[in-house]
Amino acid sequence: MLKRRIIPCLDIKEGRTVKGVNFKNLRDAGDPVELAKLYVKQGADELVFLDITATIENRKALAGLVERIAGEINIPFTVGGGIESVNDVSALLKAGADKVTINSSAVRKPELISEIASQFGSQCIVVAIDTKLINDEWMVVVNGGRTPTTLYAVSWALNVEDLGAGEILLTSMNNDGTKSGFSIDITGEVSRSVNIPVIASGGAGLMKHFSEVFFNTGCSAALAASIFHFREIDIRDLKRYLLNENISVRC
């Protein structure tokens, strides 16, 4: 049976792991490679690395970090942050990333999704969608949640699937950093609408939040950051808990 995946996300700023609340008040959470190795040991199923301050100058440094990660990590990992072109993707894949994730640039240039999919395959392109409840509608927001758009989350998800995305990383900005649980309604709606895997993100605080999102939505994976970085939840304990709840996970 295909297992539900647990994915720690490492936000990277100038080579260090950081974590904030609603993308603000960043705290240092350590060396990304060391943290990644710890998560692999604990049984993480995949890893996501997001360079949250990606600039052109940082790009070479990011490729260097990806090379270090690829040398040491024996599970799949995704890299994102500031990807604007097929060339950016090519450099990260060459450095050893298994997948890349794009967010704001996909909204600005939807054709980038198809370009990446046709050149490297759908399996390596994860489209990240940040969504926020605005006037009772789940809308797509960009630039780390600061800029609203006129796109509805569900229709944008269907659109990115058509364009060739292999997976969707869906973050509820209302829930992110709050530790009050994942957003069940939008995660369920997006997951039921598309036929590609959806990763739920934003709001994990307790182990029961993971079983809730797996029970009540068709999501394939759940992603979290601070609860793992600050050792509030050990992935091994989380997986034992989920097994007891009859959710199929890799142990």
Place this chain on the structure above:
Amino acid sequence: MIAILKYNAGNITSVKNALNRLGFASIITDDPDELGSADKVIIPGVGEASSAMKYLRERGLDNTILALTQPVLGICLGLQLMCRYSEEGDTKCLGIFETDVRLFPPVDKIPHMGWNNFLTLKGDLLKGVSLEDDVYYVHSYYSEICQSTTATCDYILPFCAALETKNFYAVQFHPEKSAGIGEKILQNFLNL
């Protein structure tokens, strides 16, 4: 020396990295002499079948692969290219395994992405692996079960997780990304 076939497919470096972690030197090459004289050959792969086959044919690498006599391991797309035919791009493949490659019917999420265990299991390559062990898959096409099938996996339907015939071995999952169990399988191949 282990040779990793250089062609227009992704994730070639991850195979090299995995071999490094196991302490094995490898070269990434499309030179027929280097491939022919290597102790083992690995055909990695994430990519699209028709463009991959076209690339191999244009360089005569299809015949090079068929002539190899040392242990050869195909991974993911590598496995699919070793079958007779793939629905992906309506592609005639190498025909090492007497089976065809089809697109999963759209009754569940595609690609089949993530960790899955085995339905059945035998053969030297998967020695020491148990049915409950999970390995990492990412694919939208699968190969149909045939005489050469040594392991199966269930997603939407039962399909080939691994195949063996003569000196040719293939796995649909990614051992280079399957944590400790993947390393064990790669080590089994390297010990052949």
